[in-house]
Amino acid sequence: MNWDEYSDWGKYIAEWGANYHKTLADQPVRPETKPGDITAQLPASPPDNGEGMDAIMADFNAVVMPGMTHWQHPRFFAYFPANASPPSMLAEMLVNTVAAQCMLWQTSPAATEVEGVMIDWLRQALGLPEHFTGVIQDSASSATLSAVLTMRERSLKFTGNRDGLSGKGHLRIYCSDQVHTSIDRACWVAGIGQQNLVKIPTTGPHFGIDVAALKKAIADDKANGYIPAGIIAITGGTSIGACDTLGPVLQVAKQEDIYTHLDAAWAGSAMICPEFREAFWEGVEGFDSIVFNPHKWMGAQFDCSVQFLADSTPQLNTLKIEPEYLKTSGEAVTNYSEWTIPLGRRFRALKIWFLIRTYGLAELRERIRNHVHWANEVCEKIGAIEGFEITTDPILSLFSFRCPGDDDTQQRLTDAINKDGRIYLTQTLHENRKVIRLQVGQFDTTRDQVLMAADVIKDVWKEIQ
Incomplete structure (x- = not known):
């Protein structure tokens, strides 16, 4: 495909996309497709010779689209939304066209600096104090894993990455029984283990963690030689929207010197509305780590998850690795790949910039x-x-x-x-x-x-x- 053909097909696909969204309400939300239906329509082996885009797009419409669940449908009331507003889609087109690898400041200075400003725009929008910085992750699962790894390293005086976990003792992470399974998986991947994720019953109208039970669980664990490493709270649990009462949870964490993470992946977007903060956000300024997903309720196309950090140092001490070939000479700069697990990074901040400026x-x-x-x-x-x-x-x-x-x-x-x-x-x-x-x-x-x-x-x- 040459660039003239690319231009022609780009215009065609943009028009196709607009028509798709304008007619979505007339279609069923889910396809009437059985397992294996799509596979049966695809060749078993790759072609030796290339084909024209006419044939490829025809098959896309005939094979792929009848098997798609329409997440942008106005009557999609399942799970949580994965919204894709028009300006965020246009931003993604630009990002995909420029196709930069934004792992370091020097590999894409604009991507790094726009990300820093967008993090601060969102900090202000959510009413967080000025000391919070942050990073854009792909999903809340990655942000939570980053936080759990930080909990692990902090509780082990940052020796786990160096020495391994053998002989370090049993670490404990505490949360309510309403958390998303990404917390369970983070404990698996971090080597903490399912049995050391302590799930506390909930109470009250918003099904928040029972703080008295949390205190008792921590006291019992310490008496039995376990090491309390972290508390994960939620604002807007996936199942029924459960929300912890943040202030009392933080009081326990501060008394025990335990690192805290708040999963507000869905409901965090609603905190741009000041009237919701008293019920669901009071005390948020005390958390060490907070995650919310603009790609859910705010309208930024997937994937776009923001992790705020009260102090980035513990997470950097956990995740930063700097071989010679990735070092940046000259003035001190921010390299966001040092804040996250993946080295490779997309320019996710651009769609936030387009989104907020548009609406x-x-x-x-x-x-x-x-x-x-x-x-x-x-x-x-x-x-x-x-x-x-x-x-x-x-x-x-x-x-x-x-x-x-x-x-x-x-x-x-x-x-x-x-x-x-x-x-x-x-x-x-x-x-x-x-x-x-x-x-x-x-x-x-x-x-x-x-x-x-x-x-x-x-x-x-x-x-x-």
């Missing part, structure tokens, strides 16, 4: 406020369906419910709703019962699209009786 914080706040309000409205409508039960009230824009019947009935209704295709929901477990969860957060959804969910649920429930 401004005011419009981004309005979208999030709308989602929270509409979630409360549709929750009321679902709760009014005969026999239905709201199992957890809306925490920001996430709530859960049950239809009449046992756990198998909940799954049967979920599957029937998703097969219907008009909306997409997912299930979870809460208090040992299966419940159906609904989260409002797709960037361009409207009130009508959200309220339609209650009508679809009622219709499908009647059909499966």
Whole structure:
């Protein structure tokens, strides 16, 4: 392909993309595809000779698109959103075109310096104090792993990387039973182990960690020779939106000199709205590490996860490795690859710059406020369906419910709703019962699209009786 052909096809694909987004609401959210359907349409061996883009795009439309779940659909109420606003998509086109490897300041000075400024813009937007710096990671999983590795090294006086973990004692990480499984995986990868991730029961209206139980667990572990290494709190858990009460958790951490990390991957975006901070953000300034994903609720295209650090030194002491071929001579600069596990880095900050400049914080706040309000409205409508039960009230824009019947009935209704295709929901477990969860957060959804969910649920429930 020459560059003239690239230009022509680039224009074609941009127009295709605009039409795709403009017509999404007319399509089912999930495909009617069975396992193996796509594989069966693909050649078993690669071609020896190249093909034209006409043939490739025709197969893309015929083979790939019928098998895609539409995450940008306005009635995507499952999981959490992975929003892709138009300006962030345009920024990604530029990033992919320039195709820079932004591992060091000298390999892409603009990428490094824009990232530093975007971190500070987001710090201000979320109401964090000036001492916080940060780095853009690919996902919250990577940020959490970075924090857990830092917890490990700090508790071992930064000898684990050098000596290995054998004979160092059993480290303990503490969290609530509402955390995302990325915390479990981080403990696996860090060599801490599943059995040393201590999950504490929750309490209160927002299902926050039981602080008294946390204190007791730490005291018991210390008495038994374990080493408390870190506490991971959550603001907006994946299952039902659980939020820890941050101040009391931090008080325990400070008393015990334990490193803290806050997982606010989804709900952190809502903290650009000052009115949500009192309930969900009070005390956040005391955390050592905080992660939130602009690629979820804020509208930055995946992948884009921001980790804030009150002091970058412990994480740098954990992750920084500097062979001669990566050293930067001259003035002192920031090399963000030293803050993260991967060496290679994309220019993720550009889409944040485009996004915030296009909408401004005011419009981004309005979208999030709308989602929270509409979630409360549709929750009321679902709760009014005969026999239905709201199992957890809306925490920001996430709530859960049950239809009449046992756990198998909940799954049967979920599957029937998703097969219907008009909306997409997912299930979870809460208090040992299966419940159906609904989260409002797709960037361009409207009130009508959200309220339609209650009508679809009622219709499908009647059909499966």
